[in-house]
Amino acid sequence: MPTRLKDIANALDVSLVTVSKVLRGKTDVSAETRDRILRKMEELNYKPNMIARGLASGRSLTVGLIVPDIADPFFAELARSLGAHLRRSQYQLLLASADESAAVEQHEIENLLQRGVDALLIASCQTNATGLDAALRHHTPCVLLDRMLPGTQANFVGTDDVLAGRLATEHLFSLRRRRIAHIGSEGTSTATDRLRGYREALAAGRIPPDPALTITCDLHGGRPDLLGHDAMRQLLERPEHPDAVFCYSDLLAVGAIRAAREMGRRVPEDIAVIGCGNLPLSAYLEVPLSSIDQGTAELGEHASQLALELIGSKVPPAPKSLLVPPRVVVRASTGASAV
Amino acid sequence: MPTRLKDIANALDVSLVTVSKVLRGKTDVSAETRDRILRKMEELNYKPNMIARGLASGRSLTVGLIVPDIADPFFAELARSLGAHLRRSQYQLLLASADESAAVEQHEIENLLQRGVDALLIASCQTNATGLDAALRHHTPCVLLDRMLPGTQANFVGTDDVLAGRLATEHLFSLRRRRIAHIGSEGTSTATDRLRGYREALAAGRIPPDPALTITCDLHGGRPDLLGHDAMRQLLERPEHPDAVFCYSDLLAVGAIRAAREMGRRVPEDIAVIGCGNLPLSAYLEVPLSSIDQGTAELGEHASQLALELIGSKVPPAPKSLLVPPRVVVRASTGASAV
DNA sequence: ATGAAAGCGCTAACAC
DNA sequence: GTGTTAGCGCTTTCAT
Numbered sequence: 001m002p003t004r005l006k007d008i009a010n011a012l013d014v015s016l017v018t019v020s021k022v023l024r025g026k027t028d029v030s031a032e033t034r035d036r037i038l039r040k041m042e043e044l045n046y047k048p049n050m051i052a053r054g055l056a057s058g059r060s061l062t063v064g065l066i067v068p069d070i071a072d073p074f075f076a077e078l079a080r081s082l083g084a085h086l087r088r089s090q091y092q093l094l095l096a097s098a099d100e101s102a103a104v105e106q107h108e109i110e111n112l113l114q115r116g117v118d119a120l121l122i123a124s125c126q127t128n129a130t131g132l133d134a135a136l137r138h139h140t141p142c143v144l145l146d147r148m149l150p151g152t153q154a155n156f157v158g159t160d161d162v163l164a165g166r167l168a169t170e171h172l173f174s175l176r177r178r179r180i181a182h183i184g185s186e187g188t189s190t191a192t193d194r195l196r197g198y199r200e201a202l203a204a205g206r207i208p209p210d211p212a213l214t215i216t217c218d219l220h221g222g223r224p225d226l227l228g229h230d231a232m233r234q235l236l237e238r239p240e241h242p243d244a245v246f247c248y249s250d251l252l253a254v255g256a257i258r259a260a261r262e263m264g265r266r267v268p269e270d271i272a273v274i275g276c277g278n279l280p281l282s283a284y285l286e287v288p289l290s291s292i293d294q295g296t297a298e299l300g301e302h303a304s305q306l307a308l309e310l311i312g313s314k315v316p317p318a319p320k321s322l323l324v325p326p327r328v329v330v331r332a333s334t335g336a337s338a339v
Numbered sequence: 340m341p342t343r344l345k346d347i348a349n350a351l352d353v354s355l356v357t358v359s360k361v362l363r364g365k366t367d368v369s370a371e372t373r374d375r376i377l378r379k380m381e382e383l384n385y386k387p388n389m390i391a392r393g394l395a396s397g398r399s400l401t402v403g404l405i406v407p408d409i410a411d412p413f414f415a416e417l418a419r420s421l422g423a424h425l426r427r428s429q430y431q432l433l434l435a436s437a438d439e440s441a442a443v444e445q446h447e448i449e450n451l452l453q454r455g456v457d458a459l460l461i462a463s464c465q466t467n468a469t470g471l472d473a474a475l476r477h478h479t480p481c482v483l484l485d486r487m488l489p490g491t492q493a494n495f496v497g498t499d500d501v502l503a504g505r506l507a508t509e510h511l512f513s514l515r516r517r518r519i520a521h522i523g524s525e526g527t528s529t530a531t532d533r534l535r536g537y538r539e540a541l542a543a544g545r546i547p548p549d550p551a552l553t554i555t556c557d558l559h560g561g562r563p564d565l566l567g568h569d570a571m572r573q574l575l576e577r578p579e580h581p582d583a584v585f586c587y588s589d590l591l592a593v594g595a596i597r598a599a600r601e602m603g604r605r606v607p608e609d610i611a612v613i614g615c616g617n618l619p620l621s622a623y624l625e626v627p628l629s630s631i632d633q634g635t636a637e638l639g640e641h642a643s644q645l646a647l648e649l650i651g652s653k654v655p656p657a658p659k660s661l662l663v664p665p666r667v668v669v670r671a672s673t674g675a676s677a678v
Numbered sequence: 679a680t681g682a683a684a685g686c687g688c689t690a691a692c693a694c
Numbered sequence: 695g696t697g698t699t700a701g702c703g704c705t706t707t708c709a710t
Binding site: 023052 | 686687688689690
Binding site: 001002047048049050051052054055060062069070071073076077079080083084087092093094095096097099104107108110111112113114115116137138139225254258279281284285286288 | 340341386387388389390391393394399401408410412415416418422423426432433435438443447451452453454455476477478564593597618620623624625
C-alpha cells in the first residue's frame with residue numbers, strides 16, 4: 001500500500017498537519033523537523049494522493065481537453081503540445097475525443113467537469129455555445145480551441161483563419177492564376193473564416209466572385225479525401241473550370257489532386273492546388289502538397305498559458321481571443337514548375 | 340454551485356445515504372422514494388462528484404494510457420479506439436504522451452497512479468520493466484501495449500510482430516525477389532520481432548541471410564523519413580544491392596522510396612518496398628505504399644476489454660498475452676507492375 | 679426500507 | 695513552530 005501522510009507523521013511522532021505543511025512548502029516549520037520529514041518521505045517513497053488533495057483543496061491540477069477526433073493529425077499535435085506544456089506546470093491533461101459527435105462532446109464536457117478539471121479546453125463540434133453552460137455552473141474556466149462558437153463571449157485560441165484563406169488565395173493569385181476555386185467545408189468558424197479570406201483575396205485581386213467555383217463539402221458525410229475527389233471532379237467537368245484550387249483541408253486537397261490527375265490534368269501546370277493544415281506527410285505525397293501551416297505547437301503553448309492564467313485569477317478576466325498567424329508552405333502542387 | 344447529494348436529501352427530507360443508494364442503483368429503496376429522488380436529481384441537475392466518489396470508493400472509473408508520442412498516427416488511433424470503448428463502460432481515459440523519453444514516461448506512470456487510475460495501459464519506451472513496480476505497489480492492474488518489455492510477466496496486447504515481419508517478407512518473396520533487405524529499428528520488442536519474422540521468412544525461402552542487407556536505425560536519432568532515406572542510400576550504394584526492402588515502419592519506407600527514386604531506381608520495378616503500420620495516407624504517397632496493417636482499432640478494443648476485466652477481478656489473474664494478427668495491404672510499391 | 683456512524687487522505691482555518 | 699478541529703462529497707458497514 002502506498003504511504004500516506006499519516007504514516008510519515010506516526011513514524012516521526014509529529015502531527016499530520018506538520019507533514020502536510022512541509023509537503024506544500026509552508027515556511028512555518030523548523031528547519032530541523034522539515035529535514036526529518038523530507039528524509040522520511042524519501043525513505044518511504046511518499047507520493048501525495050491527488051484524489052484526496054483534489055477533494056480537500058478544490059483544485060485537481062488537471063486540465064480537460066476535448067477534441068473532435070484525436071486521430072486527426074492536427075488535434076493529435078495540439079494535444080501533444082498542450083500536454084507537454086501543462087506537464088511543466090505540474091498539470092495533467094485529461095483527454096477526450098468526441099468522435100465528431102456533438103452529443104458525445106456534451107457528455108464529455110459534463111464528464112470532465114465531474115472529474116473536477118481546473119480548466120476546460122474545447123475544440124468543439126457543436127453549433128452553439130449552450131453546452132458550455134455546464135462549465136459556468138462549475139465556475140470552471142473554459143477556452144475554445146481552433147473553432148469559435150457563434151453567440152459566445154468565450155476565451156479563444158486558434159488560427160487566424162481569415163488570414164489563412166487570404167494567404168492561400170493570394171499565393172495562387174501570385175502564380176497568375178485567375179480562375180481560383182475553393183473546396184470548402186461548413187458548420188465551423190474555421191470553414192466560414194477560410195472562405196471569407198478566400199473571398200477577400202479575390203476581391204483584392206479584382207477577380208469577380210464566381211459561385212460555380214465554390215464547392216462546400218459536408219465533412220460529416222464521410223472520408224474527406226473522397227469528398228475532395230468528388231468536388232474536384234465536379235469542378236473540372238464544368239465548362240469554365242478553374243486553374244487553381246484552395247482546399248479547406250489537406251485531406252480534401254489530397255483527394256482533389258488524385259481526381260485531377262485521373263482526369264488527365266497536370267498538377268500544378270493545369271491546375272494548382274493548395275491545402276490547409278500542413279500534414280506531416282505533405283512532402284511525400286504523389287504531388288507534394290503546398291499548404292497553410294497553422295503553427296500547431298504554438299497554438300498548444302498559447303492555450304496552456306491561457307488556461308493556467310485563467311486558473312490563477314480569482315475573478316474571471318474579460319475573455320481573450322488569441323489568433324496565431326498561419327504561413328504558406330510552398331511545395332510542388334503550386335510549385336516552381338507552374339506555368 | 341453544483342448540486343450535491345446532501346442538497347437532494349435535504350430537499351426531500353430523506354437521508355443522504357438513501358439518495359446515494361438510489362444513485363448507485365441499490366434495490367433496498369421503496370419504489371416511491373426512488374421515484375421522488377430520481378425526479379429531484381433530474382430537477383436539480385445532479386451530477387455526482389467523481390473526485391469524492393473516487394476517494395470514498397477507492398475506484399476512480401478512470402484508465403490511464405501512456406504512449407511514446409500521441410502525434411504518431413498509430414498511437415493516436417489506438418488512443419481513439421481505447422477512449423471510445425472505455426466510454427461505453429463509463430470509464431474515462433487519462434492520456435499522457437511521454438515525448439519518447441523514458442524519464443518522462445516514468446514520471447507519468449507515478450503521476451497517473453497518484454491520480455488513482457483503476458488500470459494503467461503503457462506503450463513503453465523504457466528498456467526494462469522496473470518502472471512498473473510503482474503500479475504493483477498500488478495494486479493497480481497494468482497492461483503493456485504494442486511493445487513487450489524484457490523480463491516481464493505482464494499483461495500484453497499488441498501486434499503479432501513476428502508474423503508481421505514474416506508476412507511482409509513472404510510477400511516480397513512471392514514477387515520473386517530474392518535479395519530482400521530490411522531497414523529496421525532497435526530497442527523495442529516490435530523491432531526485434533519484426534526482424535525475427537523477416538529472418539524466419541528468408542530461412543523458409545532458403546535464402547541465406549546476408550548481413551549487408553540489414554540496416555538498423557536509431558529512431559531516437561531524428562526524423563524517421565530521413566533515417567529511411569539514409570538507409571536506402573547505403574543499401575543501394577553497395578555492389579550487391581537489394582531488389583526489395585521491408586521497412587520497420589511506413590515513415591522509414593517513405594524516406595527509403597524517396598532515396599531510391601532520387602538514385603534513379605524505379606519502385607517497384609527495380610526495388611519493391613513494403614512498410615509497416617499502414618498509415619492513413621499510404622494510398623496517396625508518391626508511390627502508394629504497401630504495408631502491414633496492425634488492426635489498430637481492434638488492438639484498442641482488446642486492450643480496453645482486458646483492462647476492464649482486470650479491474651473487475653478480485654485476485655489478479657495470470658498475465659495474458661493477446662496478439663492481434665496483422666495483414667498485408669498491397670499497393671503500388673510492391674504492386675502489379677512489379678517485374 | 680431507512681439511516682446513523684465512520685472514514686477515504688488530504689487541506690484550511692484557527693488555536694496554542 | 696506545532697497541533698487541533700473541521701470539513702471536502704461521497705461510500706461502506708451495520709443498526710434499526
